[in-house]
Amino acid sequence: MTHSxxxxxxxRETHWAAHLPDEAATLRLGGLLAACIAPGMRIYLRGxxxxxxxxxxxxxxxxxxxxxxxxxPSYALVELYVVSRLHLYHFDFYRFIDPxxxxxxxxxxxxxDDEGICVVEWPERAGDALPRPDLDFTLAYAGAGxxxxxxxxxxxxxxxxxxxxxx
Numbered sequence: 001m002t003h004s005x006x007x008x009x010x011x012r013e014t015h016w017a018a019h020l021p022d023e024a025a026t027l028r029l030g031g032l033l034a035a036c037i038a039p040g041m042r043i044y045l046r047g048x049x050x051x052x053x054x055x056x057x058x059x060x061x062x063x064x065x066x067x068x069x070x071x072x073p074s075y076a077l078v079e080l081y082v083v084s085r086l087h088l089y090h091f092d093f094y095r096f097i098d099p100x101x102x103x104x105x106x107x108x109x110x111x112x113d114d115e116g117i118c119v120v121e122w123p124e125r126a127g128d129a130l131p132r133p134d135l136d137f138t139l140a141y142a143g144a145g146x147x148x149x150x151x152x153x154x155x156x157x158x159x160x161x162x163x164x165x166x167x
Contacts, residue, residue: 013151013152013153014151014152014157014158014161015149015150015151015152015161016149016150016152016161016164016165017147017148017149017150018147018148018164019142019145019146019147019148020052020139020142020145020146020147020148021144021145022144022145023052023055025145025146026052026055026056026059026146026148027055027059027062028059029056029059029148029164030055030056030057030058030059030060030061030062030063031059031060031062031063032160032163032164033056033059033060033063033135033160034059034060034061034063034064035063035163036159036160036163037060037117037160038117038156039086039114039115039116039117040113040114040115040116040117040156041117041118041134041135041156041157042111042117042118042120042130042131042132042133042134042135043117043118043119043120043133043134043135043136043137044120044123044130044133044135044136044137045057045119045120045121045122045123045137045139046122046123046124046136046137046138046139047137047138047139047140048140048141049094051139051140051141051146052139052146052148053072053121053122053137053139054070054071054072054121056137056139057070057072057090057119057121058070060088060119061081061083061088061090064081064083064086064088065083065084066081066083070090072092072094072121073090073091073092077091077092077093077095077105077107078090078091078092078107078110086117087113087115087116087117088116088117088119089110089116089117089118089119090119090121091107091110091118091119091120091121092120092121092122093120093121093122093123093125093126094121094122094125095125096122096125096126099125099126099127099128099129100129101126102126102129102130103129108129111130111131120133123136132153132154133153133157134152134153134154134156134157134160135150135151135152135153135157135160135161136150136151136152136153137149137150138150150164
C-alpha cells in the first residue's frame with residue numbers, strides 16, 4: 001500500500017517523548033491529539049496490555065465530543081465513531097495471529113480512505129500490510145505513570161508533534 005498523496009512522506013522521522021505521570025496526563029495527550037488530527041490520517045498505538053492505548057483513544061474521542069461508550073474493539077476488530085462529518089475508525093489487531101488476517105477481514109480499504117481517520121492498536125500484528133502511519137505512538141510502563149514516544153512520518157504528523165512541543 002502507498003500512503004495517500006495528501007499526507008506526503010517526510011525525508012526524515014521526527015520524534016517526541018514525554019513522561020505521563022498519571023492517567024490525567026494521558027487524557028490531556030488525547031485532547032492534544034484531537035486538536036491536530038485531520039481526515040486521512042493514520043495513527044498507530046503500540047505498547048503492552050494496559051499501557052494506556054485505549055485510554056488515549058478514549059480521551060481523543062471525548063475531546064471530539066463522543067459521549068457514548070468507548071471500548072477497545074478487540075473482538076469486533078473495528079469500531080466506527082462519527083463526529084460531525086469525521087469518520088474515525090478504531091482498530092484493535094491484538095487477536096491477529098497472522099498479518100494476512102487484515103485482508104481476510106476486509107479491512108484494507110479503510111486505510112485507503114482519505115476521508116476517514118484510522119487509529120490502530122497493535123499495528124505490529126498486521127505486519128507490513130499497513131501503510132506507514134502519520135503518527136506512531138509507543139506507550140510503556142514507568143512506575144505509576146507511562147512513558148510515551150511518538151514518531152511522525154508525514155507532514156501531518158509533524159504538525160501534531162509541533163503542537164505537543166508548544167503545549
